[in-house]
Amino acid sequence: MPELPEVQTVLNGLEKALQGKTILSLECFYRGTVIIDPSLDFDPFPARPVSFIRRGKYMLIHLDSGISLIIHLRMTGKLVLDSTLPQTDREILKHERARINLDQDCLLHFIDIRTFGKIVLCKTDNVPNYLPKLGLEPLSSEFTPQTLGQKLNARKAPIKTALLDQSIVAGLGNIYVCELLYRAAICPMTAATELSQKQVRRIAAETVKVLTEAIALGGTSISDFRRIDDKTGEFQNYLKVYQKNTCPNGHEVKRIVQAGRATFYCPLCQKQKNQ
Numbered sequence: 001m002p003e004l005p006e007v008q009t010v011l012n013g014l015e016k017a018l019q020g021k022t023i024l025s026l027e028c029f030y031r032g033t034v035i036i037d038p039s040l041d042f043d044p045f046p047a048r049p050v051s052f053i054r055r056g057k058y059m060l061i062h063l064d065s066g067i068s069l070i071i072h073l074r075m076t077g078k079l080v081l082d083s084t085l086p087q088t089d090r091e092i093l094k095h096e097r098a099r100i101n102l103d104q105d106c107l108l109h110f111i112d113i114r115t116f117g118k119i120v121l122c123k124t125d126n127v128p129n130y131l132p133k134l135g136l137e138p139l140s141s142e143f144t145p146q147t148l149g150q151k152l153n154a155r156k157a158p159i160k161t162a163l164l165d166q167s168i169v170a171g172l173g174n175i176y177v178c179e180l181l182y183r184a185a186i187c188p189m190t191a192a193t194e195l196s197q198k199q200v201r202r203i204a205a206e207t208v209k210v211l212t213e214a215i216a217l218g219g220t221s222i223s224d225f226r227r228i229d230d231k232t233g234e235f236q237n238y239l240k241v242y243q244k245n246t247c248p249n250g251h252e253v254k255r256i257v258q259a260g261r262a263t264f265y266c267p268l269c270q271k272q273k274n275q
Contacts, residue, residue: 001057001074002225003174004054004170005214006073007054007073008219009227009233015049017108018049021049021102021106022047022103023101025045026119027101036122048063056134056137057166058070066124068123075117076112077097078226079109079111080226081106135168143208151168153193156191158192161258175242178263179241184203186199217237219233221234222236241253241264249268254266
């Protein structure tokens with residue numbers, strides 16, 4: 001599933017591509033991909049985007065008609081500009097689930113092989129009704145060691161599992177939690193309530209660093225993720241433990257399962273005691 005850096009990369013691309021353009025219509029080709037708010041009692045198009053906001057793994061595009069698009073890519077969803085799609089790659093359009101038609105002969109394809117992705121069309125005032133309870137935004141001013149510590153103090157779960165909880169920190173996923181815990185030298189099995197203030201400070205600092213670096217490199221492309229120009233990100237080339245056999249220090253990386261998710265960590269660099 002695309003995580004915060006991938007979602008932010010897509011949103012940045014959308015903001016650039018849709019600059020000065022008008023959305024003419026939204027088409028749906030797969031039942032359930034597009035959800036229209038029942039209270040929407042007028043045609044929202046044509047309309048121009050006025051702001052692009054990310055909340056966790058959700059993209060919010062607010063329009064000048066008082067309507068918003070909420071886009072969640074889920075497992076395999078991606079948005080691709082038609083103009084960047086080579087003729088040789090047009091086979092992927094068989095997985096097109098929705099399409100945003102723009103002026104200037106521009107098309108934005110919503111491709112989703114596993115069909116879990118969603119596009120919600122609703123009044124901007126109703127956007128909160130379509131979002132789950134989301135926690136701290138890790139790249140905002142509200143994300144500090146103090147606020148993170150307050151969230152974690154109430155959780156007895158292992159720190160790896162706690163950080164994947166979107167009601168604690170919004171946008172983190174399996175790849176980046178494995179990476180930031182390695183950088184912070186924290187064992188993923190450590191209970192969140194047992195972390196020292198020093199450890200929480202390290203987690204907060206490394207969270208910001210790894211996410212910022214990943215966004216700068218266009219996200220991580222391991223399987224399905226693509227930018228809106230259908231190109232891959234580059235951060236996969238800089239992963240230190242995720243799906244690795246050894247860490248940068250030459251130690252063996254172990255794979256365990258926590259809450260149904262694979263965890264990659266170095267037992268020597270991330271000792272559970274005396275960190």
